[in-house]
Amino acid sequence: MPVVWLILIVLVLAVLGFIAGRMRVTTAGGARPHSLPNYYGWNVAMKVMVPAFLALVIWLLVQPFVVDGKVTGMIDEAAIPEGSTLGLVMSDVRRVADGLDLAVSRGLMTADSASSIRTESTDVRDLLANAGVALGSNVSPQVLEAAQAYRGMNHTGNLWMTVVVLALALGGLAWAVRETTLEFRARNAVEGGVRILLLAAASIAILTTIGIVLSLIGNTVRFFDLYSVSKFFGSFTWSPSFGGGSELGIWPLLWGTFYISIIALIVAVPIGLFAAVYLSEYASPRMRAWAKPLLEVLAGIPTIVYGLFALLTVGPLLLTVFGRDGLGWMQAGTAVMTAGVVMGIMLIPFVSSLSDDIINAVPQSLRDGSYGLGATHSETIKQVILPAALPGIVGAILLAASRAIGETMIVVMGAGAAARLSLNPFDAMTTVTAKIVSQLTGDADFASPEALVAFALGMTLFVMTLGLNIFALYIVRKYREQYD
Structure with a gap:
């Protein structure tokens, strides 16, 4: 499922949760609720959105590293052409994988054939060109095999991401609605959640600085392995x-x-x-x-x-x-x-x-x-x-x-x-x-x-x-x- 649709579904569940949480205390008879009705609604909406969106962000950040690491391990050094690098080969792998997805979406081939196609049976470059993806040279068997694995891992990861995010959203909805009673201190829960969100927002600058430093340190160390610090x-x-x-x-x-x-x-x-x-x-x-x-x-x-x-x-x-x-x-x-x-x-x-x-x-x-x-x-x-x-x-x-x-x-x-x-x-x-x-x-x-x-x-x-x-x-x- 596309990420945009997943976000919209979670937002719709949050809106429904807000309405359900508010109605649960406004329609209940008896004693006066501890908090205002809107606090009960926001409590449900937050418990739907926060876990789901947090899992979505973490998944989108981690999945590319995991998939790239596994696919990179499938490429032998002998498969890297002379004068090229592993990074350039991985760029070809990503382009071929995107081309296969594009060919499937345009009806040029089925999903099963995209996973089983071989360079010996057809000219993959012409097929991808018909899908709108231009390659500078013919696709080697190892690049095609790595692209199919890359595509399969991404599709599997996206499927599990959809399941996990929706499960967390629905679970948060059920949990929050169930705990919504007249005695529940919804205002305290909402204000505590907002305080955590504000703390996370205040930490973005620190985390950004750490990310900048980490992104520079690795290649800086590689440079000084090749070139003397004293000369620099x-x-x-x-x-x-x-x-x-x-x-x-x-x-x-x-x-x-x-x-x-x-x-x-x-x-x-x-x-x-x-x-x-x-x-x-x-x-x-x-x-x-x-x-x-x-x-x-x-x-x-x-x-x-x-x-x-x-x-x-x-x-x-x-x-x-x-x-x-x-x-x-x-x-x-x-x-x-x-x-x-x-x-x-x-x-x-x-x-x-x-x-x-x-x-x-x-x-x-x-x-x-x-x-x-x-x-x-x-x-x-x-x-x-x-x-x-x-x-x-x-x-x-x-x-x-x-x-x-x-x-x-x-x-x-x-x-x-x-x-x-x-x-x-x-x-x-x-x-x-x-x-x-x-x-x-x-x-x-x-x-x-x-x-x-x-x-x-x-x-x-x-x-x-x-x-x-x-x-x-x-x-x-x-x-x-x-x-x-």
């Missing part, structure tokens, strides 16, 4: 070569990342902070009503548009001033300064909007006390409001810095692709994120260090941003103590 962190040259002899030193990429980010923050922080001070302390309500939304429009512009702006407008403009016809410092439009300026423009609404909210959150009593002591408006802003809002402003700057470090499109289109160590802001450079994209673009062999280095770069960037967040949290807590 000790070399100042970035020169990947799939023909061998690669030098994969990370320092030119880190330097480009921080250089561009620093220029972006130099542009964004003063402008954004001054804009926030004006909007919160000086602007009239009418001016604020249209100026702040207009400023925040910058945050909604796609980064590819900023990249085009850097490539077509800012780069040539800077080249006119600092190029050969001007000061002679700039050789091309793609440079650190180009990407930094455009990225700074992109970061202005992050700094201004968050800083404006933080400044407005400063208690009015602090302002009134400053005015009562004879301070002017500007002195109150400098001596009272900004120090009180400093923790939030640091958080806004941190958010802007994290956004700058993780930016890719502006760097690719505005800064160039050269990995070099240079102090000249008018030279072309690149960043860690841009190189991650370039190393994983195309037909990269994931068994080579030139492809696996992308995961090491990602892991390094993750650790550095985590350290930046911890440092910023320390600063925020230190200054916050002065105003508690």
Whole structure:
């Protein structure tokens, strides 16, 4: 059964359970129920949905790993063509399995024949082409056999998933309706369940972080098995070569990342902070009503548009001033300064909007006390409001810095692709994120260090941003103590 239909069935059972639970106490005579009728309905609905959906999510996450592991064990190393990898063979297996399902759904063959077809009896490639699945070469017997096993395991797993999910939903419905009595504390049960759901929602960030780390660690370890750690962190040259002899030193990429980010923050922080001070302390309500939304429009512009702006407008403009016809410092439009300026423009609404909210959150009593002591408006802003809002402003700057470090499109289109160590802001450079994209673009062999280095770069960037967040949290807590 398709997952969408399964979800709809569970939702229908939950609605029926809500109605049944509510009617069971409203139609019962005698004593007054412990809770309101809606609590009894929600108690039944939650006990229908929560176990069923939890089992569904776990099943959908676990089944692909189990099936892939079993099918991968069926493929011998001798069946892998020369120049190919096990991952590519498994991609063919999945495409063939999907093609067989498509052929069955279109009536080109029966389910039994899809499980028993052999390459000796028919041209499987032509059959799959009629079903709309194009393959680059003929299907080998072992790939077809693995695809049939893959298809069979998935169908069996989906069948058992449907049985288990529906059984849990029906069981929860029967259990909840049976316990619905006038004495049952439905409100306590519902509030306890909601508390657990809120705890699970709050844990998503932690679980996501753990998932990111685990997804990076494995391939990072594989990379360092092939390439020396000392060379990765000790070399100042970035020169990947799939023909061998690669030098994969990370320092030119880190330097480009921080250089561009620093220029972006130099542009964004003063402008954004001054804009926030004006909007919160000086602007009239009418001016604020249209100026702040207009400023925040910058945050909604796609980064590819900023990249085009850097490539077509800012780069040539800077080249006119600092190029050969001007000061002679700039050789091309793609440079650190180009990407930094455009990225700074992109970061202005992050700094201004968050800083404006933080400044407005400063208690009015602090302002009134400053005015009562004879301070002017500007002195109150400098001596009272900004120090009180400093923790939030640091958080806004941190958010802007994290956004700058993780930016890719502006760097690719505005800064160039050269990995070099240079102090000249008018030279072309690149960043860690841009190189991650370039190393994983195309037909990269994931068994080579030139492809696996992308995961090491990602892991390094993750650790550095985590350290930046911890440092910023320390600063925020230190200054916050002065105003508690």
